[in-house]
Amino acid sequence: MSLRIKKANIGVLFFILIGIVPFAAAFIYALLYSFGVTGVANDGFTLKFWETVIASGSFFKSLGFSVLIALVAVVISVGGALWITLKFKEQLESRFFSFIIYLPLAIPGIVTGFFTFQLFSKGGFLARISHKLGFITEASQFPDLVNDGLAFGIILSFIALIMPFFILLFLNVYKNERVEELSILAQSLGASANQIAKKIFLPILIKKTWVLIVLYFIFLLGAYEVPLILGQESPQMLSVLIIQEIKQYDLDKISEGYVVAVLYTIIVSVTAIALFLPKRKTAYAN
Amino acid sequence: MNRIRNILFGFLIGLSLLGCGEKSKQDDEQLKSATWQEIEKKSEGKTVNFMMWQGSTAINDYINNYVVPTVKEKYDIDLQISGGQGPEIVQLVMGEKQADIDEGQVDMVWINGETFFQLRKVDGLWGSFVEKLPNSKFIDFDNPFINTDFQQPVNGMEAPWSINQFAIVYDSQKTSSPPKSIPEFEIFIKENPGTFTISNDFTGMTFLKSLMAEIGGSPNALDGNFDENKYQELSAKLWAFINESKQYFWKEGSTFPKEQSKMNQLFANGELLLTYGFREGSIEDKVLSGFYPKSTKGYAWENGTIRNTNYLGILHNAPQKAATMQVINFLLSPEAQLKKSDVDGMNSNTVLDMSELPPDWSMKFLDAKKREFGPSIRELELNAITEPAPEYMIRLYEDFRKHVIEN
Amino acid sequence: MRINWKPFVLSLAVLLILFPFVYLVFLSLASEWRFPDVWPSYLGLRNWQTVFDSETGLLQSFLSSLVISLSVAVFSTASGFLISKSVFYHPKRKTLTLLAYFPYILSPVVFAACLSFFFLKMGLFGNMTGVVVAQFIIAFPYALLFFSSFWNEKVKNYEDLVATLGGNKWQAYTKVLLPLAKGLILICFFQTFLISWFEYGLTSIIGIGKVQTLTIKVFLFIKEANYYYGALSCCLLIFPPVVLLYFNKRYVFKKLV
Numbered sequence: 001m002s003l004r005i006k007k008a009n010i011g012v013l014f015f016i017l018i019g020i021v022p023f024a025a026a027f028i029y030a031l032l033y034s035f036g037v038t039g040v041a042n043d044g045f046t047l048k049f050w051e052t053v054i055a056s057g058s059f060f061k062s063l064g065f066s067v068l069i070a071l072v073a074v075v076i077s078v079g080g081a082l083w084i085t086l087k088f089k090e091q092l093e094s095r096f097f098s099f100i101i102y103l104p105l106a107i108p109g110i111v112t113g114f115f116t117f118q119l120f121s122k123g124g125f126l127a128r129i130s131h132k133l134g135f136i137t138e139a140s141q142f143p144d145l146v147n148d149g150l151a152f153g154i155i156l157s158f159i160a161l162i163m164p165f166f167i168l169l170f171l172n173v174y175k176n177e178r179v180e181e182l183s184i185l186a187q188s189l190g191a192s193a194n195q196i197a198k199k200i201f202l203p204i205l206i207k208k209t210w211v212l213i214v215l216y217f218i219f220l221l222g223a224y225e226v227p228l229i230l231g232q233e234s235p236q237m238l239s240v241l242i243i244q245e246i247k248q249y250d251l252d253k254i255s256e257g258y259v260v261a262v263l264y265t266i267i268v269s270v271t272a273i274a275l276f277l278p279k280r281k282t283a284y285a286n
Numbered sequence: 287m288n289r290i291r292n293i294l295f296g297f298l299i300g301l302s303l304l305g306c307g308e309k310s311k312q313d314d315e316q317l318k319s320a321t322w323q324e325i326e327k328k329s330e331g332k333t334v335n336f337m338m339w340q341g342s343t344a345i346n347d348y349i350n351n352y353v354v355p356t357v358k359e360k361y362d363i364d365l366q367i368s369g370g371q372g373p374e375i376v377q378l379v380m381g382e383k384q385a386d387i388d389e390g391q392v393d394m395v396w397i398n399g400e401t402f403f404q405l406r407k408v409d410g411l412w413g414s415f416v417e418k419l420p421n422s423k424f425i426d427f428d429n430p431f432i433n434t435d436f437q438q439p440v441n442g443m444e445a446p447w448s449i450n451q452f453a454i455v456y457d458s459q460k461t462s463s464p465p466k467s468i469p470e471f472e473i474f475i476k477e478n479p480g481t482f483t484i485s486n487d488f489t490g491m492t493f494l495k496s497l498m499a500e501i502g503g504s505p506n507a508l509d510g511n512f513d514e515n516k517y518q519e520l521s522a523k524l525w526a527f528i529n530e531s532k533q534y535f536w537k538e539g540s541t542f543p544k545e546q547s548k549m550n551q552l553f554a555n556g557e558l559l560l561t562y563g564f565r566e567g568s569i570e571d572k573v574l575s576g577f578y579p580k581s582t583k584g585y586a587w588e589n590g591t592i593r594n595t596n597y598l599g600i601l602h603n604a605p606q607k608a609a610t611m612q613v614i615n616f617l618l619s620p621e622a623q624l625k626k627s628d629v630d631g632m633n634s635n636t637v638l639d640m641s642e643l644p645p646d647w648s649m650k651f652l653d654a655k656k657r658e659f660g661p662s663i664r665e666l667e668l669n670a671i672t673e674p675a676p677e678y679m680i681r682l683y684e685d686f687r688k689h690v691i692e693n
Numbered sequence: 694m695r696i697n698w699k700p701f702v703l704s705l706a707v708l709l710i711l712f713p714f715v716y717l718v719f720l721s722l723a724s725e726w727r728f729p730d731v732w733p734s735y736l737g738l739r740n741w742q743t744v745f746d747s748e749t750g751l752l753q754s755f756l757s758s759l760v761i762s763l764s765v766a767v768f769s770t771a772s773g774f775l776i777s778k779s780v781f782y783h784p785k786r787k788t789l790t791l792l793a794y795f796p797y798i799l800s801p802v803v804f805a806a807c808l809s810f811f812f813l814k815m816g817l818f819g820n821m822t823g824v825v826v827a828q829f830i831i832a833f834p835y836a837l838l839f840f841s842s843f844w845n846e847k848v849k850n851y852e853d854l855v856a857t858l859g860g861n862k863w864q865a866y867t868k869v870l871l872p873l874a875k876g877l878i879l880i881c882f883f884q885t886f887l888i889s890w891f892e893y894g895l896t897s898i899i900g901i902g903k904v905q906t907l908t909i910k911v912f913l914f915i916k917e918a919n920y921y922y923g924a925l926s927c928c929l930l931i932f933p934p935v936v937l938l939y940f941n942k943r944y945v946f947k948k949l950v
Contacts, residue, residue, distance in 0.1 A: 011779025015789065018772065019837060022830045023796040026807035038810075040380045040408055058692060084706075091703055099939065103710050106934035108891030110908050111927045114915060115713050118720065118924075123555030123728040125716070131729040139557045139728055140480050149540055164710075215798065222800025224894040225908075229915065232541035233486055234691045239800045239894070246806050247373050249683045251380070251404060261803050272794045277787070335903065341916050350750070368819070368902035369913060378901060381813050391819035391901060547918040555728040576725040576734070 027265055033258040041251040049255040058234075058241070059260050063267075065235040069151050070220035073158035078213055080159070081166035086201060089174060092167075104164035112157045113229035120145040120153055146230050153230035154237070158220055165216075166209075173208045174201075214275055218268060238264050317607055318413065322420055326361075329609035333364040336613070337378075338396040339371040341547050344571040348632035352625055357616055363609050368392065372401045372488065379410035382603060390603035393610040398488075398596045399436025402444060403676035405599065412600040414442035415611060421618040426639035432595050436673040437510065444597035445614050448626065448634040451666045452492055452591035453566035453584040460581075461559050466588040468500055468527070474560075475534035481559035483536035484528075486691065489546040489563055491682045495674055496591050498524050498682075505590035508674035517681060525689040532690065542691060554578055564594075567633035569660030574630065584661045590671035593663075595637060620647040629655050635663045714931070720924035740921050751910060751922075755929050758890060758906040761821060765828045766886035770878060773836025773885075780837065781844040790841065797834040802894025804831065812899055819903040827899040828892055832885040839881045843874055883941060887934060 029038065034049055036042040053059050084092075092101060107115075119125050127142040136142050146153035174180065182204075183196045191199070206213075227237035236244070242264060245257030317325065334357075340346055349367055357363045370378070375395050382390050397405065405411050416422050425446060427433050432446045440446075456464040461478075465471035475482050484490040498520050499507045507520070532539025536558060543549045546563055553561035554577050572578040598614050600607055616622055620643060623636040640648045656662070720726075721740055726733035744751045780789045796804065805827060809818065817823030848870070855865040871878075893908040900909065907930045914923035 009779070011776045012783055012789070014772070015776050015780050015793070015837070018776075018830065018833050019793050019796060022808060022811075023799070023804075025811055026804055029810055030807040038384065040384050088699065088703065091699065097703075100707055100710055102938050103714070103935065105887075106931050106938055107713060108887075108908070108930065110891070110893050110911055111713075111717070111931055114911065114923060114927060115717065118716070118920065122557050123551065128729050128731045132731045139555045144537060147537075147541055147543075218798045222798075222803065224800060224802045225912075233544065234541070234687070239802050242800075242803050243806060243894070243898075247377055249373050249400070249404075249680050251376065251407070253684070254377075258807070261807055264803060265799060265807075268798055268800075269795055272798055273791065276791045276794055337902065340902075340913055343917055343919055346917070366903065368905075369909075370902045374901070381809060381818075385810060385813040387813060387816075391903065545916060547916055551918045576727070 027262070030258045030261045030265070034255055034262050036255055039255060042255060049253075049259050053256050053259040053263075059263060061235045062238055062241045062260075063264075065151070066221050066237045069154055069158070069237065070217050070223075073155050073162065073220055074213060074217045076155075077159050077163040077166055077216075081163050081170055082202065082205065084167050085170040085174060085205070086197060089171060092171060101164060101167060104160070105168075107161075108225075109157070109161055109223065110225040110229075112161050113226040116153050116157045116160070117146050117229055120156070121147075147232045149232065151227075151231070154227050157226045157230060158223070161226075162216055162220070166213075169209055169212065170205050173205055177204050177208060179204055211275060214271070218271060222264070222268065314412070314607055318415070318418075320608075322418065325418070325608045325611055329361060329363060329606070329612040331362050332606045332609035333366060334394060334606050334609045334613050335366045335368060335392045336394045336396070337368050337370045337375055337392045340367070340369040341545065342565075342568060342632075343575075344568065344632045345634075348626060352631075353613075353617065353622065356622075357613055360616065361609075361612050363613060365613060372397070372404075375401055376404045376408070376410070379405060379601060379603075380408055383408060383410070388603055389605040390601055392601055393604035393606050394613065395599050395601060396447070396596065397444065397599050398594060399438065399673050400676040400679040402435050402440075402597065402599070403438060404680075405601075406438075406443070410602055411443050412602050412604060412607060415600060415607075416440075416442035416445045419445065419611060419615040419618060421615050421620075424620065424638040424642045425618070426642065429639075430672065431593055431670075432637060434672070435595065435597060436679075437675040440597070444599040445618060446595045446637040447598050447617060449593070449595045449637050449663070450565050450567070450635060451586065451593040451663055451670055452496065452562065452564050453569070453586060453661060453666060454560060454562045454591070455553065455569055455578075455582060455584045456560050457553075457579055458581045458583045459579065460556075464560060464585065466585070468497065472531065475531055478559055479534040480536055480538070481557070482534070483539075483549060483552070483558060484542055484686075485544070485546045485549045486542045486686065487545055488679075489549075490542070491679055491686065492564065492592055493562055494524065494528075494682050494686065495678060496587055496589070496671070497527070498678070499671060499674070500587070500589040501527070505669075505671040508678060509672065510675070512675040512677035517678060521681070521685060525685065528690050529693060539690075550577075565634060566660055566663060566666060567627075567629075567635065567657070570629050570633050570657050571631070573659040578659075580659065582659055586661075586666045586669035588669065590669040591666070592673055593666070593670035594673045620644075620650075624650055624654065627651070627654065629657050633657070633660070714935075717924045717927050717931070721921060721928050723924075724921055726921075740925050744922075744925060750905060751907075751926055751929065754905050754907050754910045754926075757821060757904065758908075758930075761825055761828065761904075761906060762886050762889040764825045765832050765889035766882050768825075768829050769832035769836040769885045770882045773833055773881060774840055774874065774878060777837045777840035778844055781841050782849070790838070793834045793837050796831060797838060800894070801831050801892065802898065805895040805898040809898055818899065819901045821900075821904055824896050824900045824904045824906070827895055828889045831892075831895065832888045835888060836881050836885055839884070840874070840877065843877055848873065879941070883937065886937075890930070890934065 032038045036044060036046040036049060091097060117124065121127070122139045122142045127136065127139055130136045130142060179201060182200050186196050186200055222239050223237065224239040224243070227240050231237060231240060238260070242257055242261045245260060246254055248254065248257070338349070354365045354367070357365050375392070375397065378392060422445070425432065431449060433440055435444070454464065465474040484493060495508065499505060501523050502508060502516070502520050536552065543552065549558065549561050550563070550572070552558040566584050569578065569582055569584045573580055573582050598617065600610050604610055618637070620638060623638050626632050626634050627636050636651065640651060643651070722736050722738065723733035724735040724739060780786065783789060808827065812818045812823050812827065817826055851869050851873070852865050855869055860868070891908065893912065896904065896906055897909055897912070900906070902909070907926055910926045911923055911930065914920070914926060
């Protein structure tokens with residue numbers, strides 16, 4: 001018996017080594033750097049980088065911007081995916097569709113960003129077609145859809161990236177949770193299609209997947225490639241801001257980048273604790 | 287939980303102790319007094335890592351398809367290219383210093399003045415090596431554009447590679463008289479709103495330096511050491527001017543392209559009427575490749591645009607210093623420099639002095655095909671200004687973001 | 694009678710899904726395609742030929758991406774499977790799971806920026822091993838959490854049964870656990886392969902431009918404004934997963950939820 005416990009502990013030790021130590025090391029390093037303790041250009045403990053970042057407000061602007069973008073993208077994607085699942089579940093079962101709907105999974109963020117740029121920029125494919133059709137005569141007349149203030153390009157890319165995933169997810173939950181059978185039962189008891197959607201379909205699907213929905217929100221919050229290609233110079237999404245600050249010209253200000261990195265890590269970790277610590281059923285979290 | 291924390295800290299400390307082994311630097315010091323034959327002998331069969339800006343197809347083509355195979359064939363050196371410029375190089379050097387890495391990731395770097403400044407600030411460069419190179423005899427070190435980089439004496443710490451002048455680019459079919467001064471520029475952007483922008487990179491900042499010199503009243507306004515008061519005064523005027531004008535910029539100045547290449551793309555699409563860049567020679571290659579229209583022309587600002595030299599440096603912890611010198615020496619050879627100035631290729635001006643070259647080589651340079659579209663560096667010569675001190679550039683970066691982009 | 698609009702929406706959806714693939718292939722065949730032309734002035738195999746003939750290094754990138762991703766997938770799936778057993782049978786299971794989520798949800802590029810010092814220290818900077826280790830660190834929590842649902846009472850009982858019947862550990866794994874987990878292991882392998890195959894930010898920091906995977910190349914071409922080569926490298930990036938999907942579709946998602 002004692003041998004078995006020891007063996008199990010070796011596994012846990014490995015888990016700590018690979019899963020936890022790097023994270024802790026990265027966090028502690030960033031923390032030390034943000035207080036000026038490490039770093040070639042720094043000369044000792046100081047609060048000035050924290051003060052500068054808090055005072056300048058660019059972090060909060062960037063955080064608000066990122067939250068807003070991620071929220072809009074997640075809401076639209078989940079809404080769209082629910083609608084498609086509700087309306088098209090039978091058709092999507094067919095042989096052809098069941099392959100087609102997997103295809104978007106083969107496209108990573110970097111390609112989605114590149115493609116969105118090629119399509120929607122002022123010199124892009126849609127602008128060319130508009131020009132051909134006579135809607136515009138100059139490239140500059142085409143609406144501002146990438147690197148734009150409303151982050152249209154970023155949101156569109158995010159939706160293209162995650163909506164297919166949610167459709168697949170909902171279709172699976174629909175099947176596994178026997179929503180179909182429940183719906184038929186409700187129908188035979190006299191419920192309308194609307195009632196079935198509101199009282200059975202939506203609650204079951206959302207309840208079974210909300211943890212994943214929040215997880216995807218967090219992923220989008222930290223997204224890098226898409227906003228790097230499609231974002232504008234200010235405000236920027238968090239990851240882009242952090243990397244830009246850490247890799248900037250002014251060597252004396254690198255620590256400010258680590259301040260933002262620490263703040264971001266804390267926010268994400270607190271969210272994780274809030275999500276996973278309470279005893280909730282998280283059957284679909286993985 | 288406590289136990290986990292203990293293990294964690296133990297491991298962290300263990301990590302930071304790793305790789306602290308000292309390695310003697312004697313070998314490198316000996317290299318400084320070695321003869322060229324000894325250096326050549328040491329460089330055979332080695333691998334040299336070269337970190338450079340990879341933002342141009344023509345440059346990448348020159349390096350990948352000419353330099354890499356040639357040094358392999360001639361000296362049996364494997365030249366490995368990795369992408370990175372200014373801040374990336376400095377960050378790498380700083381990171382390696384912090385981690386006490388004696389054998390760095392990169393041997394050779396392609397840099398210009400502000401990186402030179404920062405690398406010297408953190409003692410990131412190896413030392414004076416240029417006069418050791420046999421081909422350095424073809425270079426005129428009395429030329430102020432070569433012996434001084436951003437107002438700093440070079441002292442053989444970096445080898446000149448190319449000399450370029452900043453040029454403004456326009457399509458002569460769309461624009462008959464492009465602006466050559468700030469007053470003309472103000473009229474131009476009001477007449478053509480949305481057709482001008484400033485890239486938030488080295489190129490854009492260089493344009494801002496030219497404007498600042500003009501605001502200062504003369505091509506030499508920024509010469510000399512960095513002057514805080516002068517910077518404060520001139521930059522305040524510059525930001526006021528930019529912020530007043532930016533409503534006429536691309537996207538009403540609400541954002542700026544991250545890279546020069548993006549600005550060039552906007553110019554190629556016809557969204558912008560003006561673009562600009564350091565390599566006046568790159569106009570040619572963009573016209574020849576069909577990227578720019580044939581009516582494209584380049585010119586210099588009346589008050590002058592910046593002319594500078596870019597350099598090749600050896601990092602202090604370069605593992606293969608001898609082989610790196612061999613590669614740099616090759617890049618300075620008449621053969622490699624001639625190929626580099628090929629108007630159908632990289633099209634970058636040589637740093638070699640024609641009067642120092644053997645006659646057959648100088649003839650080859652003179653006989654080489656001339657540019658058809660881009661201006662020659664000689665045409666721009668009258669309006670050349672020297673690079674201001676590096677601090678101007680570093681401050682402009684910071685303040686452009688603070689006062690313009692985030693404003 | 695109401696018009697049935699569903700076929701239209703469905704056809705539109707199919708077009709939307711297929712369009713990026715077609716367009717990227719088209720763009721990779723194009724050249725000299727200036728605004729406002731709707732059709733490129735050159736369309737042919739020139740770009741592809743250059744890639745296979747000369748030194749743009751795309752083929753090499755393809756191979757390094759493949760080696761890196763396969764290693765990451767093998768290591769993270771194997772270690773995820775083995776280690777998840779001790780984690781999910783551990784009395785402190787809940788706390789450990791929570792800890793695994795931290796690296797899982799952190800932006801990889803930020804993670805890499807903060808980790809780079811340690812990678813430098815250990816000589817794992819700027820080489821393929823370093824990139825594999827770094828990607829492994831982010832793929833491992835995924836694999837670990839992925840197998841959490843596998844280790845339940847039923848599986849434990851099977852294992853005990855093997856022991857009761859006189860089987861050893863090895864037999865428990867080869868005869869019971871692995872066959873039971875086969876489907877999951879395949880999906881996990883595929884997913885961790887994709888995590889690595891699509892990774893850019895972390896690779897760019899740990900590889901400092903010396904390890905040129907396909908995603909690094911895509912970005913390089915975007916920076917050069919060389920969109921034709923960019924599209925070409927995108928094709929190399931997305932078609933292998935498509936092929937895998939075609940053969941493996943039923944494994945990829947079926948048991949993911």
